Amino acid sequence: MSSPVKKYKIHVPATTANIGPGFDVCGIALSLSLTVLVTIPTDGKGDAIPVISYTGLDSANVPLSPYKNLLTRVALYVLRSNGVDSFPPGVQIHAHNEIPFGRGLGSSGAAVISGVLLGNLLGNLNLPTSRLLDFALMVERHPDNVTAALVGGFVGSYLKELAPEDLEAATVPLAEVLPEYPPDAGPNWGEHPPKAPYGIGHYVRFGWAPEIKAIAVMPRFELATAKARGVLPNEYSRKDIVFNLQRLAVLTTALSRSPPDPELIYDAMKDKLHQPYRVPLIPGLSEILEKLTYQTYPGLLGICLSGAGPTILALATDNFDTIAKEIERIFGTHNIEVDFKTLTIDTKGSWVEEVAADATI
C-alpha cells in the first residue's frame, strides 16, 4: 500500500526585466508559469533523495538529479541555511514549464523562486517574503526577475548596500552557495553555505494601465544570461547614465496612466546601458528597435529587449498580431525563426496551495 501523502502546488510566473532603461531595476510578471507539484509522504517513509520529473517546454534537457537541478539545489540551499541538512524522505517533485529557457523571460528566476518556496515548504520554515527574497538574491544577484516573480506586477527593486562581512557572503561564487554535490554525497556532505544577509532586496510595485499587454517575440535560440552580461562594459559615460535615468523616472509612472501616451512611453523605453552592447548577439535587434514605431504601428507603445534577450518585448494596446508579425518578418530576414505570444501582466506573483492527494498538474 502506498504512503499517505500531502500535496502542494507552487506557481511562479515568467518575468521580463529592464523594460528598456531599467537595467537590473525593473521587472514585470507575465502570464506564463512554472508550476511545481510537490508530494510529501506524511509517514516520513521513502527514498532519501527526491524523485524529479518534468513536462512542458525545454523539459528534455533539465538535469533530474536533485543535486544538479537548479530548483532543488536552491531548495537544499534554503534548507541547509535554516538548519535542515537534507530533503525529507519520499518527496516527489513534478515541474510543468511554460517558460522557454535562456530567452529573456526569467526561466532561471522562476526556477530560483520555486526552489526557495520548495525549501520553505519542505522545511516548514514559514519564512516571510523579505527572507524568501534574500535567499533568491544570494543565487540570482540581479533583483529584477526574482522580485517580480515573487511579488507579481510591475516592480522596481534595489539591493541594499551591505556591511563588509555580509558583502563577503553575498559575493561568494554561486558554485559555493549551491555546491554541485558528488553523486555519492550523504545528507551531511560538505560545509554549510554562507549565511544570507537579512533584508538584501527592497522593492516597490508600480501601477499598470490595464489596457497594456506584452507581446513577447521569442527567437528559437538560447542566449545564456551570463553570456549577455559578459558583453557589457564595466563603466559608462555620464551622458548615457543620465539618458537612462531620465527615461526610467518617466516610464514607471507613464505605464500606470490610462489611456497610455505612446509618444511619452516610446521614447522612455529607449536604453543606452545594455541593448547597444547586445546587438551583436541578436541579429535583427537594431533594425527591430528602429523600424517599429508608435507612428507606423498604431497601438504600439514601446519596444525593447526582454531581459538579457533574445526575446523582444513590445508593449501595446492594440494590433498585437500585426506588431508581432513585423518583428517575426525582420528576424526572418536573418534566418531566425520565432514564436510569439501576447501576454497579460500577472499581478499575483508566486503562490503555494495545498491540493488533493490525487491532484495532477
Ligand SMILES: Nc1ncnc2c1ncn2[C@@H]1O[C@H](COP(=O)(O)OP(=O)(O)OP(=O)(O)O)[C@@H](O)[C@H]1O
Ligand atoms: N524550470 C527549471 N528547472 C531547472 N532549471 C532551469 C529551469 N528554468 C531554467 N533553468 C536553468 O536556467 C537556465 C537559463 O537561465 P538564463 O539566466 O540563462 O536564462 P533566462 O532566465 O531564461 O533568461 P533571463 O534571465 O534573461 O530572463 C537554463 O538553461 C537552465 O539551466
Ligand SMILES: N[C@@H](CCO)C(=O)O
Ligand atoms: N537585468 C538582467 C536581466 C536578465 O534577465 C540583464 O539584463 O542582464
